[in-house]
Amino acid sequence: MSLPYGRVYNFSAGPGAIPVPVLEEARDNMMNYQGCGVGVMEMSHRGKVYTEIAADADKYVRQLMGIPDNYKVLFLHGGASLQFTMLAMNFMNGGQADYVTTGTWGKKAIEAGGLHGIGTAIFDAKATGYDNAPAFGDLNHTPGAKYCHFTMNETIQGVDFLGDPPADRTDWICDMSSCIASREFDVSRYAMIYAGAQKNLGPAGTCLVILREDMLDRVPNGLPPMLDYKVAVENDWMYNTPSTWSVYVCSLVFKHWIDFGGLSAVQKYNEDKAAHIYTAIDGSAGFFKGHAQFNNRSLMNISFTLPDEDVTQKFLSESKAAGFHELKGHRSVGGCRASIYNAFPAEGCVELAKFMGEFAKANG
Numbered sequence: 001m002s003l004p005y006g007r008v009y010n011f012s013a014g015p016g017a018i019p020v021p022v023l024e025e026a027r028d029n030m031m032n033y034q035g036c037g038v039g040v041m042e043m044s045h046r047g048k049v050y051t052e053i054a055a056d057a058d059k060y061v062r063q064l065m066g067i068p069d070n071y072k073v074l075f076l077h078g079g080a081s082l083q084f085t086m087l088a089m090n091f092m093n094g095g096q097a098d099y100v101t102t103g104t105w106g107k108k109a110i111e112a113g114g115l116h117g118i119g120t121a122i123f124d125a126k127a128t129g130y131d132n133a134p135a136f137g138d139l140n141h142t143p144g145a146k147y148c149h150f151t152m153n154e155t156i157q158g159v160d161f162l163g164d165p166p167a168d169r170t171d172w173i174c175d176m177s178s179c180i181a182s183r184e185f186d187v188s189r190y191a192m193i194y195a196g197a198q199k200n201l202g203p204a205g206t207c208l209v210i211l212r213e214d215m216l217d218r219v220p221n222g223l224p225p226m227l228d229y230k231v232a233v234e235n236d237w238m239y240n241t242p243s244t245w246s247v248y249v250c251s252l253v254f255k256h257w258i259d260f261g262g263l264s265a266v267q268k269y270n271e272d273k274a275a276h277i278y279t280a281i282d283g284s285a286g287f288f289k290g291h292a293q294f295n296n297r298s299l300m301n302i303s304f305t306l307p308d309e310d311v312t313q314k315f316l317s318e319s320k321a322a323g324f325h326e327l328k329g330h331r332s333v334g335g336c337r338a339s340i341y342n343a344f345p346a347e348g349c350v351e352l353a354k355f356m357g358e359f360a361k362a363n364g
């Protein structure tokens with residue numbers, strides 16, 4: 001195994017891998033952006049050069065994700081976690097809202113959102129250890145709820161809905177932090193999509209928000225300006241200084257995947273990558289056990305366990321020595337987790353699957 005710059009197979013759940021050509025271009029422009037004499041981190045966000053970078057970020061993400069014209073694109077601070085609060089302040093605002101809880105991040109979303117109204121968990125997969133997501137059609141929505149929030153892909157449990165919500169409701173709000181741009185999505189099905197950048201989009205520091213315009217009519221007056229979507233839109237997400245470098249690198253990432261063939265090509269690539277690892281799990285005669293139920297298996301985060309703690313530790317240390325890093329699972333699920341975001345190379349999945357097969361044979 002030989003990766004450029006002595007890099008390893010990085011299965012980090014986030015911040016995660018960034019495409020090498022993007023890192024190279026960012027590096028080259030760090031000192032002197034396209035001959036303008038200063039690097040991207042050192043220029044005014046209101047100057048001509050950065051204004052063009054910001055316009056490119058908007059243009060490329062719209063192109064990559066097929067975002068309709070009646071949606072605003074924002075790059076905000078505070079990560080996905082601040083959106084838990086901000087969306088509830090703007091859209092629940094003392095009323096009621098529904099939440100579908102399929103894992104750790106969905107729980108955090110309702111905990112934070114519930115401080116700003118009545119958040120009702122209309123589905124909670126706690127009883128089965130957060131290993132599944134419901135069919136959208138099975139949900140019983142609360143009359144009068146202002147929105148229905150769900151987490152498309154639960155990063156820790158590796159549980160994904162694997163489909164867009166139906167078009168018969170217009171109030172879906174979705175945390176896509178760990179699966180954004182990993183496959184095709186129909187943005188028109190959502191009132192709002194948001195995602196922290198640091199898994200599939202670029203460096204930590206910015207959060208992509210895609211908001212249908214009519215949602216702005218619901219924003220109450222008097223919110224703190226930094227927590228008010230209307231203020232963010234009116235100021236082209238530059239009410240204060242945005243995370244200029246992070247947005248710049250995200251823009252390069254958007255362009256990278258457009259050139260790759262767009263999200264249909266990315267989806268095929270990710271399905272093939274994940275299939276290698278799931279095949280290794282399924283072919284291990286129960287030595288490896290996937291956490292998610294079959295129909296909700298994430299393409300991005302593959303959480304699995306081994307027979308006991310000793311063998312898990314052995315797997316982690318031997319896999320690391322073989323060049324597979326960051327495979328330790330989250331403490332709440334235990335075991336291992338392979339996060340294989342867009343930028344994680346396909347060869348790494350092939351090689352990990354091979355390693356898993358050999359390990360199961362030697363230790364089973």
Ligand SMILES: Cc1ncc(COP(=O)(O)O)c(C=O)c1O
Nearest residue numbers: 079080081105155175177178196
């Ligand atoms: C699905 C999901 N939502 C929210 C978050 C929180 O993101 P942030 O750290 O950007 O606040 C994470 C982080 O891992 C996540 O995976």
